[in-house]
Amino acid sequence: MFSGRNRPGRRALRAAARIAACIFLAGAGSSLAQRAPWPPAGPNAQMAPDPIARNYYVVLDASGSMNEPSCRGSGNKITQAREALAGFAAALPAAANVGLLVFDRNGVREKVPLAGGDRGPFLRAVREATPGGLTPLRRALTLARAKMEEQGRRQLGYGEYHLVVVTDGEASQGEDPRDVVNSLIATTPIVLHTIGFCIDARHSLNQPGRILYRQANDLDELKKGLQNVLAEAPSFTAQQFNARTAPQKAAK
Secondary structure, rough: OOHHHOOHHHHHHHHHHHHHHHHHHHOOOOHHHHHOOOOOOOOOOOOOOOOOOOEEEEEEOOOOOHHOEEEOOOOEEEHHHHHHHHHHHOOOOOOOEEEEEEEEEEEEEEEEEEEEEOHHHHHHHHHHOOOOOOOOHHHHHHHHHHHHHHHHHHOOOOEEEEEEEEEEEOOOOOOOHHHHHHHHHHHOOOHHHHHHHHOOOOOOOOOOOEEEEEEEEEEHHHHHHHHHHHHOOOOOOHHHHHHOOOOOOOOO
């Protein structure tokens, strides 16, 4: 940790990130190709303003069932979800990035790309989510992963990556997300958080020890679940992931 005068500035950290990435790319050999580090190769992207930022990418289930009355308290489920997510956005660290993917009556779409600063676009997109349709969890998580990988390239592999799913039901037929989740956990540093809203614990995204899963049955529990994403999320950085997955040197 750094403190006082010894704390490096953001400009210095960004410069260090660029240098580290260049050294890694220059030194990567066939041994590393067997276990690709984070982020995976892809199109060149403009470098992020802060390469060490935390990223919180929310997947909001606005399927037809979210229009139903909440299992506890007043209002329907989407109304309570909107209020809880507004509190989540307000509680985010100022330097953190937040993004939003929604599936609703208009399909699966990224509504807000990962970005820092103004939370207004995120709040507006949450309010505009219109319940309808099914629960395409597989497609939603596949797209969310791709967006976070893109951000990983923009940050040169640095930073933290948290995928936050708020859902009130099991996946639709043909949309079982478990193989997508298995790959995400095994090959990326993305930490997956799921809040099951008004459903029991028997959900495909409730995998103890692998996914941070919480149940919520009313607005207060939903708010608490989202607060816990920030309070209890493990600080598992991309650097730690790459160190863990790098092949070990052969013993002499």
